[in-house]
Amino acid sequence: QIQLVQSGTEVKKPGASVTISCRTSGYTFTKYAISWVRQAPGQGLEWMGWISTYGGNTDYAQKLQGRVTMTTDTSTSTAYMELRSLTSDDTAIYSCARVKWGTGPAPNDYWGQGTLVTVSS
Amino acid sequence: DIQMTQSPSSLSASVGDRITITCQASQDIRVYLNWYQQKPGNAPKLLISDASHLETGVPSRFTGSGYGADFTFTISSLQPEDFATYYCQQYDKLPVTFGGGTRVEIK
Numbered sequence: 001q002i003q004l005v006q007s008g009t010e011v012k013k014p015g016a017s018v019t020i021s022c023r024t025s026g027y028t029f030t031k032y033a034i035s036w037v038r039q040a041p042g043q044g045l046e047w048m049g050w051i052s053t054y055g056g057n058t059d060y061a062q063k064l065q066g067r068v069t070m071t072t073d074t075s076t077s078t079a080y081m082e083l084r085s086l087t088s089d090d091t092a093i094y095s096c097a098r099v100k101w102g103t104g105p106a107p108n109d110y111w112g113q114g115t116l117v118t119v120s121s
Numbered sequence: 122d123i124q125m126t127q128s129p130s131s132l133s134a135s136v137g138d139r140i141t142i143t144c145q146a147s148q149d150i151r152v153y154l155n156w157y158q159q160k161p162g163n164a165p166k167l168l169i170s171d172a173s174h175l176e177t178g179v180p181s182r183f184t185g186s187g188y189g190a191d192f193t194f195t196i197s198s199l200q201p202e203d204f205a206t207y208y209c210q211q212y213d214k215l216p217v218t219f220g221g222g223t224r225v226e227i228k
């Protein structure tokens with residue numbers, strides 16, 4: 001069965017960086033792009049960007065440009081999202097999600113379980 | 122960025138009720154509109170893609186319609202497991218944007 005399994009909870013200090021992994025299984029990794037979405041506590045969904053798992057092309061949300069990097073490791077079918085210069089506004093649950101049609105940012109048919117990132121001094 | 126205005130933000134309904142949620146885009150997004158269900162502590166679940174395509178395994182009481190800027194999501198007969206938050210998502214233009222969500226609560 002298709003699974004996206006993310007790395008565990010992170011607690012970071014302001015100014016630090018965090019890297020979240022999203023290990024996939026049950027399908028051919030390079031045939032489906034991955035999007036990243038976050039959700040602040042009690043808030044709605046915010047799209048962060050997406051990465052083509054075939055060529056590595058990326059598109060990021062403008063507000064995160066310069067602070068976010070999405071990468072993949074095709075040998076382990078894993079996607080990564082690094083967010084730098086963290087502030088308390090980055091406290092959220094971060095989720096990876098497979099792109100149903102293979103390319104583009106959406107729709108997202110399978111999701112990871114989410115990774116809570118808390119930024120606090 | 123394309124703004125997605127979703128309404129209502131919350132509603133109370135009873136089992137068996139028919140409910141409708143609307144999503145209005147700030148510009149034409151053709152059919153590139155998806156609907157998700159999210160339950161507390163869980164990831165979103167894709168219910169409907171491209172405005173009206175019901176995902177495999179999703180009950181037929183869920184329907185979506187619309188084109189351009191105005192979209193509708195309906196549950197024809199609310200079931201206990203349907204109490205959740207629903208989000209619309211446009212992906213016609215980057216950045217992908219979501220509606221603010223509709224929380225469906227038990228009356």
